[in-house]
Amino acid sequence: MAVFPAEDARLHLKRHLPAVGGLTRPEKWHITLAFLGEVPDEGTDHAAGVLDDVPPPGPITLRLAGGGRFGTVLWAGLAGDVEPLEAFREDVRSALVGAGFAVDGRPFRPHLTVSYRFDRGVQQALAGYAGPSWPVTEFALVQSTAGEYHRLRAWPAGSAEGR
Template identity: 75%
Template sequence: MAVFPGEDARLDLKRHLPAGSRLTRSEKWHVTLVFLGDVPDERTPDAAQALDTVAPPGPLTLHLSGGGRFGSVLWAALAGDVDRLSAFRETVRSALLAAGLPSDDRPFHPHLTVSYRFDRAVQRALGTYAGPSWPVTEFALVQSAAGDYHTLRTWPVNPPRPGSR
């Protein structure tokens, strides 16, 4: 389960980072809400059904600000509606666990991985970074295959208005 930043946010971060750095591809940049690990294809409908039961959290706005590292991994930190995103993440995780799907039980530390190779210049750039806000419009069930991410399905974060379709 993931949230993808808007294109403007990704482009702004990419422009802020040192040219020539070994970064992950910006189109892959995302915030993992819940990591399911290897889920057999036949269980994907179970994940989708579980996520259908999750109430949308309502409007969320995020922006990237600062950064850090996990070992050699460098990441951009999130700011904005992070508390509401964290609460929503727990709701999503609970629904998936109730459906018998595995979930990473490490504490949630919302971030966007920018590089799997430590680079002091990238770390410095992230430390002073404050990017533009973006509205979160959806969350996605994503499959990783051969180094690429494939969105299997999305759900809106804003509940539909009464009388709209």
């Protein structure tokens, strides 16, 4: 389950980063809410059914801001409505675990991976970065195949009335 930033937010970040090798492609940039690992085809339908029952969080606005690293991995951080995103992520995780899925149990540190190769210039660019805000309109169930991401299903973020 993931959130994909709006195109203008991705392009803004791309323009802010130095042109170096090793950056992941902006169309792949996303914030992972729950990582399931290998799931057979019938399992994705089951996961989608479980996610159908998770109430949407309502309107959330995010922006990419700051950054950091996990070893050699460089990432952009998040600002904005991070608390409701974290609460929604916990609802998603709990629902999937309750349905028998093995969800990555590490603490949630919302981020967007921009490179798997450390580069000091990229790290410095991310440190002071503050991108434009965007409204989260949907959450997507994503499958990774041969390094490409495919949106299998999406759910609307919800409205203020749905909270």
